[in-house]
Amino acid sequence: MDDHQQDANSALMELDKGLRAHKLGERCEAIVRFPNLFSRFPFPILINSAFLKLADAFRTGNNFLKLCVLRVAHQSTKHLDKILNVDEFMCRLYSVIHSNDPYARAITLRMLGSVACIIKDKKNAHHSIQQGLDSHDRVEQDAAIYATIQFASHSHQFASSICNKIAAMLQGLSTPLEVKLKLIPVLQHMHYDVQISSKARSVLQNLLPSFPAQDFVLTTLNTLTSLSLHSLIDVSSQVALLHQYLRCDPREALKRNSLINLNVLASKAPHLWRSEDSSALCEAYKLSTLADSLKQGILQVLCTLTDTTLLVQLDIQEVKTLFYIIDETDGSLVKLCRQCCYDADLIQAALATRLFVSISNHALHSNEHNHAILATEAMESAETLLLTLAPSSNANAQDKRALKTLVNIILPTLQHLSCDNSEIDVRLAEDIIDTSKILLETLASLVTTSSTPNILHHLTGDLFKLLKLTTEESAEHSNTDHAQKNATLICVLLFGANNKKKNVRFSTKLLDTIETPLNNWTLYRIARQASRLGQHEVAHSLFKKVSNTVASEHHYFWLTGLADLAFAESTIKETSVIGQNCSDKTVKNLHNRLCRFGAAVTPNHPLTFQCEYARLRNETLQAHAQLLSACSLIRTCPPSAAAASPTGKKNGDQNEILITRASYQMKACADWFMSVETGYSNLHMTSFDSDPKTLLNIDQLQQMSTVLPLYLL
Template sequence: MSGLRFSSFNEALGEPEHDANSALTELDKGLRSNRVGEQCEAIVRFPRLFEKYPFPILINSSFLKLADVFRVGNNFLRLWVLRVCQQSEKHLDKILNVDEFVRRIFSVIHSNDPVARSLTLQTLGSIAGVIPERQQVHHSIRRSLDSHDSVEVEAAIYAAMQFAAQSKSFALGMCDKISDMIRGIATPAHMKLLLIPILQHMHHDTSTAAMVRKVCTDLLAKYPAKDFVITTLNTLTKLAAATLVDIPSQVELLLHYLMNDNRWSVKKASLLGLHQMAKVGPHLWPAQCVTEAIRVARTSAHQGVVSYTLDIFIVLTQSSVICKEYAESDSELMQLCQETCYSSNSMVSAKSVKIITHMVNYCFEEGLPISDVEEHISTVESLLLLQVSCKDNEIGDYVLKIVLQCAITLCRVHRPLAHRYVDLIATQIAHVSGKHLRILCEALGGIAGLEPRALEPYTPEILSKITQTTSESVYEERVPTMVMLCTLIFQTVPPSQWIGIHQTAIDSALEQTDLWAHYKIARAAARYGNFEVAANIWSNLKGKVSSEHLHFWLTALVHISQAEATLSSKGTLLDRLSSSLTYYHKCIAALRAGSSPTNTLAFQCEYSTLRCELLQCFLQLVSCCHSLCFAPPPAIAVAIVNNTRDELQRCGHVTNQLRKCAKEFKTCGDMYWKLYQSAFDADPVSLTNIQIMQHVCMLMAHSIDSSAQLNYQGDEPALNLSSQDVSLESQIMLEVCKNASLLTKHLDPTLKNVVSHQHIECLMAQVEVFIRSPLCLPRYFFQVLQSTSVKLAVSPQPRVSGEWITVTSGSQLAVKVEGVIQHGSKPGLFRCVEKVIVTLNTQPTAKANVNEKIPETMLNLTQTVVPHRDFFSAQFLVSLGPGSVQATVTVGASVVDQTGVAWQTGPKSTLTLKQHEDPISRAH
């Protein structure tokens, strides 16, 4: 419920958990079976085994076993081994004994059975990435291309395609052979269509690429049939995308066929090729080609040509070069959009609006004047109203989403437009239902997340939409719509303004939805700080779940909601903070009880613990401030001042207590920074949330130091966030920080070198502002949209877990670290792993029951490696040094993302070493 989880190998097979060796042994038994069915079943399980245990030793052993099956088995088993090699491409470079593996596979090439030879060629082609320069394989492929058996020739063509993509020497050597076969009369037409795509990989050398391009352009003239033209154009497009220098000529060629060939399939292939050229190099397009493409769209009567051409310009207008050239309203591109934005084809209209949006966004971002900007914005509004009035259908919903995305993009770039589009969309929700209502609510939520209080004028309409009967809508559409409408209420109405009419609307929504929707409504309430509503919903849910872990998870959510709701209730500061801390301790205990091996709730536990630490700092500060009244300065205060030369010691006990509080706030801020560094998979808004919480700690430490430090000259901490990335919940928390910071501006500047009641009142007021403001729980607390984990295997390992690894005195131990980066369903959604930093630390330990001084010989080694296909390895030499008998070795890993930022993701692995003393040196 709180995050993603990996589907493991044994869960997918319905088997109990095994370690790598046990799983491999079990599959090996299947390979040795006398029944073909059991052998096939064992073979097809290997890809899942590789995903669960992707380490070289196991993969090497597995592929050698599969190669033996391929060598001695029948063609049916060979086919399944081929499929395993094709599915496990990213693990092939972990094969250690490549020569032995290839030898066993290659031995079948001498078979008299052409099917066996063809399977061998396909298998060798599937592993071309690890054997790109094997000359004997190259020779076999060349020889098989001359075979009289069509099955073998087609397999050789497949292998040639794979090796040409990997090997420069093979591509250069086969270029003439492939060209001759394509030109030859003896080669059947269907075989030529298979041979032509091989030429797309002949880009390793400039002269070869030019020759191949000439061969293909000659083919276009000699073979005007539809299939030949389409295949050749696709090959030339991929070749140009690889070389880049041929993009201008390829664009001209594609435009030629687009304008002069009347066959729709050829036109479509040309348009798709132009679309690919736009993705690869929009800045390389000749100006006349862009103009010709616009004219084709303006003059063509075929709606498909217009639609595909607009797709091309959607990509091209993402480049600043094209936007700068055609930003004026009288340009041909803008005229094309104005002609098509009111087309009877709604998809064409939506694409035109998307191009206009790209152009307007570019002008807003670059600060350029926009002519007819009002007309462009009105175009988006008109299409939006038109689509809202249409009936629900798949195309209409898709077009409506495109138009609303354009509106949100415009609001994100130019915030003053937010209120305008909110007025337009919110006035429509009373007249729509079904999918259109849900889509409009999602758009309102997106715009309201950019501009606080943008939806305030339309709160009554949203409330009435929730409470009115919705029997005309289907249940599957009503539930997500209700969740979105409730989310809009939480975005609009702050907890301090929550009244009965709002609660009535939420209760009405709960009556019309299921339990999962209840959870999502409570989650939305917690994300926008309305914890009283969230606590009531989660309290009703915690007894209606199917597992103990989910029960404890919901119990923790109830406690954290009660803790935050208590802070904004009535009562003294000390009472509210004490009650909230009690709830937080219960929350942390429930989170630990709700953790499981597949869902550790590590971030949730750490975030709750830090919030508890921050509240403890606030409680300590409030107690310290109260001490100014009941703990006056001691009689020896003047003597202390003279001895320490600290004038603030004249104020007594409160000075040292305040300084201690400042240190605690700084420590808490450092802990928030460590949490930030460990949250590699968090979404940007959740990371901003952690930054703001750290800023709160630094802001309080600065305020305390300004009062309790002599001649304090520190600057107020600043938090620089991009306005484009700040969400509504972040803006709510930033507004609180701003209000708390303004309180210090009213202090009397003459009150220096003294802790006055005015300083204490200011600190108390800041504490009150911070704890009364709603805490917006980050999205990462509930949802893991990107999941990345690092798995380490350290060798050597003791034979029995917990035993020592012995090291001979005066020698060095080689420690090998192998690791695999595992991903969830959306790898690289927010950031991806570019490098891995592997660290090794040794810490000497004393013998048990021996009073000896521990030698101070610590070893810290670091190595940065670049993962290849999510696998990395590093090696270290460890020496315990003289005098060290026992030591603990800790191996850890951290990752570096594509921007160069290091993240302390872990994991860590520990070895225990024991050094034997040399008997000769002991005798001396």
């Protein structure tokens, strides 16, 4: 820490020297280097001192230097809370507000707005902003509007005091239209109490008929939506207002904006929607004047509304069946799904299928019979949609972008269906295999997230044929990227189809198929997927093969370390009960991996996480091996019944010795597991920016190491 402080002080002194330079260019260069200093040394004392120096430069410099300081404030927003002398900082900035130069006052107002989070309750700043709103200079007035928005978003007092003035300026005839358009977004922050929120909403609603221009209506609707989300008292009224513009306004831009706002309300406050609101969207879908893109937007809003796990009021009536013939008295949402899931527009069909699945999930809480019927219909719709996509997946198809969009829409639907019914996994998998290779990515995601093991086991032969065709295509066309990627996806499907304990024949057949025609980078990717999906024997062979072809020594040790890891994990997977010989062999391989990872470290790639995780994995396995050894002490040889003395009394001293030894060993194992738990805890804290699955894995290992000592002590 002392070295860091010395470096920080040296850097600050160098920048301070630049600020006191006579040349304007050197001073500007010193100012713009401050954000980099803050990111390197985010110490409160340094940041406080630096901002005070910047405030002095702002006070004494010309307008160009003021703009440079303003830019630094914009780029260093996350460090503003580390300023300790806020009053002194504010005093140095505020002295410029009394300048005769309107541009200097404008820059000062913007500077105050940029640091509003730390000076939000300063009355003199509030007064200066209100004066700036009355300025006749357009630049100063625009800066005051910016500062108003920033202060209103942070300060309850300022929002309460400025609300009446903003309302008067919007309703006044002397305010230019351009200024009114910029003032409207200020009212989205008037949500601190019910009275101010109601007044702001009333002012905005009165503007809609008075200023019907497209820009005014768009800005007003966006502001009303934001205000409703923050206040949570007028969500239903805002939904009804947006429905009105969606149905009645002929301008497509306003219809599209209404759908965007409805989607925002559906994602942020779905629990405040009424069943009449979803029914109104279903009725709006039937309008003949709506374009296909707007109909897609309506379906997207309904999908967003029903995707939530919150309790949502939906128009889903009782699904009555007679010999599985659906009655026509169902809710409007179900009717809309049945109408659109077989639409000629594939995007609408995909969205309707996704909506079908979401509705069936909500029906599960009220009626399991309804859920089963709706889930079956959704599955049939998904099957039909996948079969329809087959002609669009040819190499000469022109609309590849639409197909990718459809795949992204269908994937969550398939995952929801596969979680509910294992038979759906198999049926959808067979459909995708029969349709096209371009849908392999969707199928791979489905297989890896499915709760059903080996759902593609009966399609292993077809997958091997497809893999052979793909590798032959890759060899004929000199390793095309398309064929290489398809080969990787097919291997993922094969790993999911044969996720068994050990299958030597499968591993040999797969390696013989892919080792020769595929390049080393593709083999490395396949090996990574094999490790992720539990095919450690395949991963060991591929890592070992690729390691012999790299030119760098560090890459060689990295790959051989991964190969040792795969071999150790395969040894664990092959045995149902880990014996002493197996554990010693595995620990040896894990130790070799740790040594190889250490040899693969470079200054640019320190591999800190990898080495620490490897060490903890080794420690965990050794702790379990020690626990097995301790458990063996509990057994007595000969058994206690046969070891009794000739007089019929047991040898109590011998049993007491055995119990003491076993207790001591158990305590040693508990201490070992507690040490491992500490290591996982430290690893979690240093790896906070890792992906969620990695953090979840570390958490589970840490919990395991926490629970075991409780049972051993």
